[in-house]
Amino acid sequence: MPFIPHTEQETQQMLDAIGVDSIETLFDEIPEELRSSGLSEVPIGMNEMEISRLMHERAEQDSRSLCFAGAGAYEHHIPAAVWELTTRGEFYSAYTPYQAEASQGTLQLLYEFQTMMTRLTAMDVSNASLYDGASALAEAVLMAVRANRKSKSKRILMPRTVHPAYRKVAHTIVHNQGITLEELDYDTQQGYLDPASLPDDPGDVAALVIPQPNYFGVLEEVNALTDWAHKHNMLVIAVVNPTSLAILTPPGEWGSEGKLQGADIVCGEGQPLGVPLSSGGPYFGFMCCRQDYVRQMPGRIIGRTTDLDGKQGFTLTLQAREQHIRRSKATSNICTNQGLLVTAATIYMALLGPQGLERVATTSHHNSGLLVDALSKVDGVQSVFKRSRFHEVVVKFDLPLDEVLRAMSAQGIVAGVKLQDDYPELENCLLICTTETKTEADILAYADHIQRISERQHSTKCPVKPKMA
Amino acid sequence: MSNVPQELRYTKTHEWIKREDDGTLTVGITDHAQGLLGDLVFVEVPEEGDTFNDGDDCAVIESVKAASDVYCPVAGEIVTGNEALADTPETINQDAFGDGWIFKLKPEDAGAFDGLMDADEYIELVAEEDH
Numbered sequence: 001m002p003f004i005p006h007t008e009q010e011t012q013q014m015l016d017a018i019g020v021d022s023i024e025t026l027f028d029e030i031p032e033e034l035r036s037s038g039l040s041e042v043p044i045g046m047n048e049m050e051i052s053r054l055m056h057e058r059a060e061q062d063s064r065s066l067c068f069a070g071a072g073a074y075e076h077h078i079p080a081a082v083w084e085l086t087t088r089g090e091f092y093s094a095y096t097p098y099q100a101e102a103s104q105g106t107l108q109l110l111y112e113f114q115t116m117m118t119r120l121t122a123m124d125v126s127n128a129s130l131y132d133g134a135s136a137l138a139e140a141v142l143m144a145v146r147a148n149r150k151s152k153s154k155r156i157l158m159p160r161t162v163h164p165a166y167r168k169v170a171h172t173i174v175h176n177q178g179i180t181l182e183e184l185d186y187d188t189q190q191g192y193l194d195p196a197s198l199p200d201d202p203g204d205v206a207a208l209v210i211p212q213p214n215y216f217g218v219l220e221e222v223n224a225l226t227d228w229a230h231k232h233n234m235l236v237i238a239v240v241n242p243t244s245l246a247i248l249t250p251p252g253e254w255g256s257e258g259k260l261q262g263a264d265i266v267c268g269e270g271q272p273l274g275v276p277l278s279s280g281g282p283y284f285g286f287m288c289c290r291q292d293y294v295r296q297m298p299g300r301i302i303g304r305t306t307d308l309d310g311k312q313g314f315t316l317t318l319q320a321r322e323q324h325i326r327r328s329k330a331t332s333n334i335c336t337n338q339g340l341l342v343t344a345a346t347i348y349m350a351l352l353g354p355q356g357l358e359r360v361a362t363t364s365h366h367n368s369g370l371l372v373d374a375l376s377k378v379d380g381v382q383s384v385f386k387r388s389r390f391h392e393v394v395v396k397f398d399l400p401l402d403e404v405l406r407a408m409s410a411q412g413i414v415a416g417v418k419l420q421d422d423y424p425e426l427e428n429c430l431l432i433c434t435t436e437t438k439t440e441a442d443i444l445a446y447a448d449h450i451q452r453i454s455e456r457q458h459s460t461k462c463p464v465k466p467k468m469a
Numbered sequence: 470m471s472n473v474p475q476e477l478r479y480t481k482t483h484e485w486i487k488r489e490d491d492g493t494l495t496v497g498i499t500d501h502a503q504g505l506l507g508d509l510v511f512v513e514v515p516e517e518g519d520t521f522n523d524g525d526d527c528a529v530i531e532s533v534k535a536a537s538d539v540y541c542p543v544a545g546e547i548v549t550g551n552e553a554l555a556d557t558p559e560t561i562n563q564d565a566f567g568d569g570w571i572f573k574l575k576p577e578d579a580g581a582f583d584g585l586m587d588a589d590e591y592i593e594l595v596a597e598e599d600h
Contacts, residue, residue: 295513320535325535325536329538
């Protein structure tokens with residue numbers, strides 16, 4: 001069987017059969033201005049030798065630095081077994097095979113992944129993953145607008161404490177559908193969305209997004225926010241770090257007892273679960289929801305069933321949501337998942353177990369406390385928000401930040417992520433992350449270097465007495 | 470030819486419509502349509518107070534073979550949806566013209582019902598589609 005799907009001759013036969021001269025004619029309903037006139041920014045192809053050299057050069061730019069940058073992508077220890085197993089021939093594939101008759105192993109693994117995610121989030125159902133955390137939030141917004149039957153609104157309340165890149169991606173994906181993301185400002189003293197700042201009468205709104213922990217690493221008042229949203233007929237979209245759920249209240253239990261409890265849709269970035277930083281990707285998004293909304297959920301869902309012989313089997317389920325059946329009315333044009341990365345995440349979670357994941361989360365949290373203590377001893381350096389955090393902290397320096405970052409980099413340390421570009425009010429502030437990969441010695445070394453840089457900066461600020469003219 | 474009750478009206482998209490004594494319209498899908506779709510697994514009904522124009526899709530039925538929209542036969546406001554179908558979608562397979570009704574509608578124009586297809590026209594339509 002040839003691997004080319006159709007030869008020129010076959011293409012011509014098909015065109016003749018439908019009475020069209022060329023493939024180009026099939027696209028004539030697409031207006032001229034919407035067509036791409038070529039991809040001028042895409043360079044010409046390279047041969048293997050050239051690409052190998054380029055990749056080596058790029059790889060060398062990744063120094064073996066001590067990374068204190070987080071901001072949505074987190075360096076965790078990944079047991080060697082995770083990728084050893086993930087890259088076995090049985091799993092290693094460019095495209096996830098879904099055929100139930102051929103792929104029981106893959107389907108079972110995805111089913112186990114879904115089970116783990118529902119346990120971690122305390123939600124009813126999970127899909128088999130999405131592209132990444134940011135697009136998962138965009139999908140959650142679209143889903144909330146469809147699913148909220150108490151609201152006809154296309155307004156979504158989006159705290160500024162949600163990751164800035166997620167907000168931009170969500171806006172890009174949803175704004176052409178008339179959905180508006182209305183920003184809610186945060187309390188500048190404590191770095192969280194103060195429930196007392198929320199309006200008594202917000203009007204008709206489809207959903208409130210609640211990040212936990214938020215972009216600053218600070219914990220939000222999720223119970224009060226959930227109660228408020230549900231009181232005003234909004235759905236609650238939780239954006240969570242999966243590692244943190246090992247020690248924090250899962251979104252399925254947010255809210256006061258006796259009221260409608262729990263987030264309605266939970267999404268986030270799956271990278272912390274066994275996926276290396278890898279210069280920014282590929283990562284994977286995850287999404288869970290209440291049973292009531294499962295038919296509005298995008299993405300693949302694997303179900304367990306019994307076959308004709310009464311044996312357990314796994315298969316895609318609820319496919320009528322998807323574009324190969326619902327066509328233009330599908331819940332999403334996402335009809336796939338990040339299979340290989342989910343394979344790694346599932347093995348990672350299975351290897352660590354609930355206790356292991358809890359140790360990772362607890363140690364990461366503990367380390368951020370060590371860092372804050374160590375930095376608090378340095379003059380002119382202070383932690384900005386006085387609230388409980390997970391494993392990231394916003395620190396303000398009375399030094400020029402670019403100089404700090406450069407000086408730390410010279411010591412092989414990525415000191416953190418500058419916040420000023422996305423939050424102009426957070427001038428000279430760094431978002432610093434400590435995971436379980438940082439030892440006490442690493443953290444003390446970080447503080448020592450800051451101390452030294454600070455002293456040097458301040459000493460050079462003392463002008464040499466000008467010579468008398 | 471499957472069952473086509475004479476007292477009902479019909480649409481090209483295989484909905485049936487019954488005028489109740491109080492002027493509201495009860496809408497479902499025909500026995501012929503449920504036969505084409507096969508075993509139903511899910512029905513999403515519209516909510517009370519929703520308003521639709523004629524031809525708007527207002528409900529979704531999903532079978533083991535396909536998912537299809539149900540179209541509103543005349544403009545109006547939903548009085549109630551048959552919520553029982555959420556748990557027992559197979560009712561439509563068993564009793565398409567009775568307990569398998571999907572929603573009740575208060576028509577904007579009381580006369581719109583009379584403009585819909587009658588049973589004989591619907592039988593003709595189905596016969597044509599079968600060719």
